[in-house]
Amino acid sequence: MTHIRIEPRSSWLAMEWREVWRFRELLFFLVWRDVKVRYKQTVIGIAWVVLQPLVASFIFAIIFGNFARMPSDNLPYVIFAMGGLVPWNFFANSIQRGTGSLVGSAGLISKVYFPRLIIPVASILAGLVDLAVVLTALIVLMLIWGITPTLAILTLPLMLLLAFGIALGASLGLTAINVQYRDVGYAMPVVMQLWLYATPVIYSSSLIPENWRWLYGLNPMVGVIGGFRWALFGTGMPPLAELALSLITMIVLLIGGMLLFNRMESRFADVV
Amino acid sequence: MSDIAVQANRVSKEYRINRFQRKKTHERSLRDDVVGLLTSPFRQRDESSDSIWALKDISFEVKAGEVVGIIGRNGAGKSTLLKILSRITRPTEGAIDIYGRVGSLLEVGTGFHAELSGRENIYLNGAILGMGKREIDRKFDEIVAFSEVEKFIDTPVKRYSSGMYMRLAFAVAAHLDPEILIVDEVLAVGDVQFQKKCLGKMSEVAHGGRTVLFVSHNMNAIEQLCGSAILLEEGKLTDYSADVHHIITRYLSSGVNDESRAEWINMGGEYENPYFKPLRLFVSDKDGNVINHAVSRSDEVWIQIEGEIQKMDSTLSVGYAIYGESGAQLYLSTHTDGPESGWAKIHEGRCVLRSQLPLHLLNEGTHRIECVVDLHNVRWVLLPGEHNPTVQMDVQGGLSESPYWTRARMGVMAPILEWVAANVN
Incomplete structure (x- = not known):
């Protein structure tokens, strides 16, 4: 017979992984709900996922590519910009949704028990569907432009996993703090805007002077975006040093986020 | 021990109220905490006044x-x-x-x-x-x-x-x-x-x-x-x-519902008039004690009206109107409703009129009882529906002894009536 002991918060190191596993079907249903609901009552539905970065890329291409003549690693600027925007949008949307996830699910949290970890995880997983769609569109666009991927494309999932891990780690901490301090939710759009400019999305990282690269690389998305472009377009060398830094940052963020989340979890239902 | 399903052992739950601004915790912002930390960095949390024990032991x-x-x-x-x-x-x-x-x-x-x-x-x-x-x-x-x-x-x-x-x-x-x-x-x-x-x-x-x-x-x-x-x-x-x-x-x-609800007392110069100035209106048990909890349909409950008469008028009728949950008036009753010979005798000075609520008549729910005073065919002293002295009474339980009648009925009232049968060949 199942036995549960309900106590004041136990050690905040102990994650209840078994519980998370037990509720995996709920995780699936929450992801399914998010995906299902996202483009309800729109005319062109999921096409928005492609349209948004595509239009943005064309705008960037006109402004930065044509007028400012910024370097684009010898690629058509639209493709270059898309190659940055696709992983960046996935990352930025993940953080945005992840941060708001607990507060957005206040109704569930205050009425039903389940491991709270499921909520931010589900909100980020739901973004994978968008990513798959827009990635397909990007590859089609590349083929139209006559750019064929190399074998490097096989490492693409690893780059995405890295982006996923960084977004999840950051979101876990941020969404937990956001339950108590809603300020986080308001600050995030601004932070993400700044972060975008600190990441080689619309410009090439070759613009950064060589002796500042190490500092630049502390932004974990530098490695991810660089790695993503390399995997997709196969040009130049993979940014190994930056990727290693990203990996370390991801691990630190995941552990830190998890600890913070776990520490605050017991108060979610009271405070949210 | 396998037959125990739930065992709670000295469970308590404390909710904290914000220590700086006395806002509810979920409304506090980072700024509040930072400001609080700056303005009173050494203040200790005062446990007793800043927390509520929603459950204790x-x-x-x-x-x-x-x-x-x-x-x-x-x-x-x-x-x-x-x-x-x-x-x-x-x-x-x-x-x-x-x-x-x-x-x-x-x-x-x-x-x-x-x-x-x-x-x-x-x-x-x-x-x-x-x-x-x-x-x-x-x-x-x-x-x-x-x-x-x-x-x-x-x-x-x-x-x-x-x-x-x-x-x-x-x-x-x-x-x-x-x-x-x-x-x-x-x-x-x-x-x-x-x-x-x-x-x-x-x-x-x-x-x-x-x-x-x-x-x-x-x-x-x-x-x-x-x-x-x-x-x-x-x-x-x-x-x-x-x-x-x-x-x-x-x-x-x-539970005392709300002290003011079951009893109304004239605080001074309210409803001044020479015919019948209401002083007190309340719901009581058979011994005359105010009932400020829910009453059962099978309880003996009295409505009592105390007033002061300066000038006795032969057309005076004193009573109450009662309203159900929906606000609908259920009935109005005055002391002159029956044959004249049976009317309660009231005189100049202070007097108390009381009337027993019919058993098993009111439906469950909150009822409003309002004092009514009328000079018959001359004028209303306290017209029903105006701002009259009012008390409230919750009716709960005592529905019926019938095994079939276990929950509140539809309808504004729920009387238990007599039924008889005759054989028809």
Whole structure:
């Protein structure tokens, strides 16, 4: 017979992984709900996922590519910009949704028990569907432009996993703090805007002077975006040093986020 | 020890109120905390004034298969206890051991999404309540049949009427089948017919050998379904026994609803007039004591009106009008309603008129009683419906001795009338 002991918060190191596993079907249903609901009552539905970065890329291409003549690693600027925007949008949307996830699910949290970890995880997983769609569109666009991927494309999932891990780690901490301090939710759009400019999305990282690269690389998305472009377009060398830094940052963020989340979890239902 | 389902050991729950600005905790912002830290960095948290103990030292034991009602006023800690039992929040002190799979229903339709169809919401809500996909697949047809929304099962629930929405939500909840069920007041949904169905389902669950912890304000449901009851008062467990009737009586008589409600007293110059100046209006028991708790339909209850007459007028009628839950006037009664020979004799000076409420006439619910004074065919001194002295009275329980009459009836009144039969050949 199942036995549960309900106590004041136990050690905040102990994650209840078994519980998370037990509720995996709920995780699936929450992801399914998010995906299902996202483009309800729109005319062109999921096409928005492609349209948004595509239009943005064309705008960037006109402004930065044509007028400012910024370097684009010898690629058509639209493709270059898309190659940055696709992983960046996935990352930025993940953080945005992840941060708001607990507060957005206040109704569930205050009425039903389940491991709270499921909520931010589900909100980020739901973004994978968008990513798959827009990635397909990007590859089609590349083929139209006559750019064929190399074998490097096989490492693409690893780059995405890295982006996923960084977004999840950051979101876990941020969404937990956001339950108590809603300020986080308001600050995030601004932070993400700044972060975008600190990441080689619309410009090439070759613009950064060589002796500042190490500092630049502390932004974990530098490695991810660089790695993503390399995997997709196969040009130049993979940014190994930056990727290693990203990996370390991801691990630190995941552990830190998890600890913070776990520490605050017991108060979610009271405070949210 | 395997026959114990739930064992609570000195459970307490503390809620903190913001220490700096006395806002509720969830409204505080980072700025508040930073400002607070800067303005009073050395202030210690004053535990006593900044926290509320929603529950204090609650211990009890529920055996497997028992159906336990939890009763108490609003704010007594019922919801907090259910939240702890359902693992939504943790206790501050103490521990609870639960033996068996728990299902909890603190709300019907948790997680329903307006944009999704009935079918999709059944799966979503089922998963949220802890059912697996296969389990839902298996029960799907049954759930749909129970909800009576077959025709609209593929329509988004935002197009549903509120009744359909609630029926669907309850249908999913009703098919949850854990070993221990925790239920909060979910019976009050839908129309009367559907309520009956819900209550039927509840008693099926209750009599099906499952352990149930059940919070409700519906004393009839508690009395009918529960084998024992827990009484919570101000966060403390004050009574727990298998004598459910005893606990309900204690609950109904313990709480002072609101001192001003059962008794009205003229604070001075109100309603000045020479004919009948009302001084006091109150609901009393047979000994003349003010009753400021709910009364049962089978209790002897008196309405008492005290007033001052300076100038005796032969056309004076004094009485009361009574209004039901919906605000409809149920009846008006004055001391001159019967044959003249039987009228109560009143004289100049102070006097008290009293009249007994008919037994088994009023329906359950809150009633408003208003003092009425009339000079017959001359003028109203206190016209019904104007701002007259008013008291309130809750009627609860004592419905009938009939085994068939266990819940509040439809209708503004609920009299028990005599029935006779004659054989017709």
